[in-house]
Amino acid sequence: MKISKKIIDNLKKGGVDFYLSVPCKLLANMIDILENDKDVYYSAVPREEEGMGICAGAYLGNKFPCIMMQNTGIGNSVNAIVSLLQLYQMPVVFLISYRGTPGEPVGAQGGMAKITEDILQTLRIPMLHCSSEKDLDKISTFSNHAKVVESPVAILCDFNLMKDDT
Amino acid sequence: MNRFDLLNKLHNILKENLIICNIGLPSQELYKINDQPNFFYMLGSMGLSSSIGLGLSLSQTKQVISIDGDGSVLMNMNTLATIGNRAPSNYTLLIIDNGSYGSTGDQRTFTDENTSLKDVALGAGCKKVIECPGEETSNELSKAIEDKNNSYVIISKINSGNVKIDPIPLNPITIRDRFRKFIGIVKYL
Numbered sequence: 001m002k003i004s005k006k007i008i009d010n011l012k013k014g015g016v017d018f019y020l021s022v023p024c025k026l027l028a029n030m031i032d033i034l035e036n037d038k039d040v041y042y043s044a045v046p047r048e049e050e051g052m053g054i055c056a057g058a059y060l061g062n063k064f065p066c067i068m069m070q071n072t073g074i075g076n077s078v079n080a081i082v083s084l085l086q087l088y089q090m091p092v093v094f095l096i097s098y099r100g101t102p103g104e105p106v107g108a109q110g111g112m113a114k115i116t117e118d119i120l121q122t123l124r125i126p127m128l129h130c131s132s133e134k135d136l137d138k139i140s141t142f143s144n145h146a147k148v149v150e151s152p153v154a155i156l157c158d159f160n161l162m163k164d165d166t
Numbered sequence: 167m168n169r170f171d172l173l174n175k176l177h178n179i180l181k182e183n184l185i186i187c188n189i190g191l192p193s194q195e196l197y198k199i200n201d202q203p204n205f206f207y208m209l210g211s212m213g214l215s216s217s218i219g220l221g222l223s224l225s226q227t228k229q230v231i232s233i234d235g236d237g238s239v240l241m242n243m244n245t246l247a248t249i250g251n252r253a254p255s256n257y258t259l260l261i262i263d264n265g266s267y268g269s270t271g272d273q274r275t276f277t278d279e280n281t282s283l284k285d286v287a288l289g290a291g292c293k294k295v296i297e298c299p300g301e302e303t304s305n306e307l308s309k310a311i312e313d314k315n316n317s318y319v320i321i322s323k324i325n326s327g328n329v330k331i332d333p334i335p336l337n338p339i340t341i342r343d344r345f346r347k348f349i350g351i352v353k354y355l
Contacts, residue, residue: 018225041224043252046244053214054248057186057221060206060342062351065221083210084218088342 003165004029006136007095007157011066012040014143016093018063020044020051024070026097026162031068048073052080055092064147066093071100071116071156072109081123081152091146094125094154103160120154131158167300168327169262170195173233175304180205183311184349186219186232188212190269192262194331196233203344207334213242216259220249223257226349229311230256236263236277243286246319250291253317258310260303261319266326287319300324 008030011019019034019042021027034042041063045051048069055065067073074081074096085092099106100113120127126149128142129135139155146153173180173196180196185205187193193207208215216239219232239245239261249259265278277283284297294316296306303322310318346352 018221043248046247047242050214050217050242050245050248053211053217053242053245054221054224056214057218057223058225059221060218060346061222061225061349062346063221063225080211080214084208084214087210088338090342 001029001165003133003136003162004033006133007139008033008037010136010139011093011095011143014093014140015064015147016066016143017041018055018058018065019068020054020065021068022046022048022051022070022073024097024099026099026157026159027068029165030095048076049080052077052085052092056084056088056090059090059092064091066095068095068097070097072112074116074119074154075112078119078123081125085152086123089150090152091150092152093143093146094152096154096156097162098156098158101159103158103163116156126151126153128153128155129158130155131161133161167324169264169268169324170199170329172262172300172303172322172324174199176307179304179307179311180231183229183231184222186215186222186230188215188234188238191328191331192233192235194334195329197334198329198331204348206345207336207341209334209338209341213238216245216249217242219259220245220253220257223254224252227256228349229258231258231260231307234259234261235268236261236265236283237267237275239283240275240277240281246287246290246292249317249319250287250293253292255313255315255317257317258307259319260307261321262324263321264324264326268326268328272326272328283321287321292317292319294318295321297321297323
């Protein structure tokens with residue numbers, strides 16, 4: 001819970017006040033925290049691409065949105081990212097559980113893990129890769145950066161960083 | 167009645183509300199009829215009009231109308247479940263259902279065969295679902311906006327057919343900023 005709490009605290013410190021998630025077991029603690037947080041909006045959403053649309057609308061309505069998802073969700077969302085969030089220059093934080101990184105028990109997750117950073121790089125999305133607890137201190141400044149450059153940004157949280165956060 | 171006729175008839179209602187308008191011909195036709203700063207024209211991301219409108223309605227209190235199409239809703243059908251569980255009362259989804267992919271040459275969609283978006287919306291948990299002919303849409307949309315306790319899904323059944331029209335000349339950032347200025351967020355314009 002300590003890691004998850006630190007991530008949410010830092011996102012809130014960076015101004016994020018609207019959260020969606022397509023669940024992952026590595027995000028479960030953060031979802032618990034958000035479901036009990038009266039200061040921010042939180043909802044589950046069935047599909048990441050749809051979540052990108054909801055985040056775009058939330059930005060138009062003056063919220064600073066974050067969508068939490070597995071890295072697989074980036075694959076589901078490429079056109080929405082390029083033809084909506086980037087076309088209209090909308091700041092959105094992607095908080096990504098980086099499935100398929102070392103420690104991952106499910107071999108099939110390795111495929112998307114191998115290309116996740118390449119996809120984000122191709123999309124020119126600024127990345128913050130968190131592999132240890134001290135990396136989490138960069139989250140608030142990094143989130144605020146999304147607003148400054150009017151762009152989606154991605155925070156990748158390694159499997160091993162999240163797996164023992166019970 | 168085709169989409170252009172319907173949008174013309176609805177314009178008096180639309181200009182008073184925050185509008186998210188579907189990509190392609192719906193946006194181009196609405197722009198041609200009478201452009202307004204409170205019209206957000208989608209220039210990409212087919213399927214997400216309903217979702218953008220939902221996010222907007224959750225974030226501020228003004229009435230929001232997402233103008234969508236049958237082909238676009240079929241592309242993002244999970245949106246109806248999210249609306250059925252989360253849409254606030256200042257949200258209306260107007261699905262212009264002409265049974266065809268209008269912007270790509272009027273190929274038939276599944277609503278022209280076996281699929282009923284009304285049944286899908288009801289099954290997805292949307293409580294107020296109205297299916298009506300294009301001619302009655304203005305009346306149904308007014309009633310939906312007046313009801314301050316419920317969100318609505320309105321499925322307007324019209325004929326296919328398009329008006330020959332040019333792409334929207336506006337820059338996406340212009341569309342974004344004047345829309346947010348209308349809401350009262352952007353101050354510098």
